[in-house]
Amino acid sequence: MFIIGELINGMYKDIGKAIQTKDKSVIQQKALEQIKAGADALDVNCGPASKDPVNDIQWLINAIQEVTDKPITIDSSKPKVVEAGLKVLKGRAIINSTTADEEKLEGLVPLAIQYNAKLIGLTISKKGIPQNKDQRLELAAGIIAFVQEKGFPIEDLYLDPIVMPVNVAQAQMRDILESIHDFKIISDPAPKTVVGLSNVSQGTCQRSLVNKTFLIMAVGFGLDAAILDPLDKDLVDGAITSDLILNKHIYCDSYLDAYRKK
């Protein structure tokens, strides 16, 4: 499981304030905390309140790069912000994200190729959020066809089935899980899969448990990566143990520590 830590996001009070006051230490501490807890990569988002996201994303990335060389996920819907981030990023980037809309793909896929970045593709379009598995697969196939035509390596594409809150779209949960499995059979080599996990528990009173249960089930359906709160120890322990059950790493009594140390 490739764990992407979600906590460096301007919508969180401490991060938003640190961006405003340009307090690097808060950002760096949050980066290191997440890595220590098991994050393989860090998602970076200036948040909706940022007045100057182009500069803010560069400042955030530079602050993080001073303390770690883990991959960074540049999280923005604005191609300009993404490009600004790519310019300063020294390591491998993950662009978060493109939708299945052609104009979005036209903007971001060439950037991903130029900067040798990985790309998250959301199975969503201007028409809205897909309502069932077939619509998700159709959008996924569209993204795959587009990137293939441009020569982007499919192994570097992460498809996101769009996870809905369980209390809003309970009937869709099985479709979402099955999409994770079915995305893999659209092409050979197969794309990877990712979810923005926390959305599944939005508005519920058992957030951690819902997150964990969904994640473990998704791993069973073949999920490769998740954007989540790595400081939720139970959640990450569950993800590591799921990988263990699937024989992705070798058991030993300290397997949880071993994973976090890797």
Next chain:
Amino acid sequence: MALELVKDKWVNAVSVLTIGATKEEGGSRGRIVKCGGEESLPFLFSEGKIPHRPVIAMEVLDVEPDDWPRTLTSAIGPAIKNPVEWAQKCESEFKADLICLRLAGAHPDAQNKPVDQLVKVVKDVLKATTIPLIIVGCGEDKRDNEVLPQCSQAAKGEKVLIGEVVQENYKTLTASVLADGHSIIAQSPIDINIAKQLNILITDMSMPLDRVAINPTVGALGYGLEYAYSIMERARLAALSGDKMLAMPFISFVGYEAWRAKEAKALVLEFPKWGSELERGITWEALTTTAFLQAGADIMVMRHPKSVELVRNHIEELMRG
């Protein structure tokens, strides 16, 4: 259509273990030995680099062995009564890459030799030879904890490989080996889970990953070789796939195992149909060793000079690709 071979891509390499230190490096060895570093399964040169060839250590005991067959003792000659002469012979005559000094005389059920005598053997062997040294204890935890830290201290600066630690007894020796700048052998009983766990425990004590060798324990031909082989192969596959806690070179005590086999030591008088015991014993050791070369073993600890020669030639051939 030409046949296209499927090639695997690996993301991790085995760590490189260095044994021995020259004068410039604070020791007194004439040369050092590097092993490990593989970026692919054994001898698959097209999938990744194999920077160091497998090496052969010859076993020397501090006391004259009482359970070795004559085919073995006669090949070593009168030097078998004196560890210093024996070690010198392994270096100059048998062309070993390393000496593996087994302090069998430390065992309470054997001679139970005093610590200072054992330390002296270590010092004398170091003085009389120029190739790097491996030191292993008698296998009795309490005694090894008493003896090996003293040997470690006496060999300070020489970057010796010392063992063995096991899951139930690793702290004392690891602390000494760490302090004296040596490397350590981590032994697990043909169990990949324990091998990984022990490496975690050792590295938790701040032992660097590149100062650990895994002894996965092996079985001789006819005595569980396949089982040991598959464990090593699985560990190596995990290592190459990214598991750093299994990505250490393997040391295999093949000589010890092979010469315990009845088929290796039984006399022709007892089993006329089995043929000459000399040829049989050498073949048993050489074949056991070559199998483990293919499982990924990096350091082969052997006994008979003739099987050493056969395996050395075989390694040379394999390394030509």
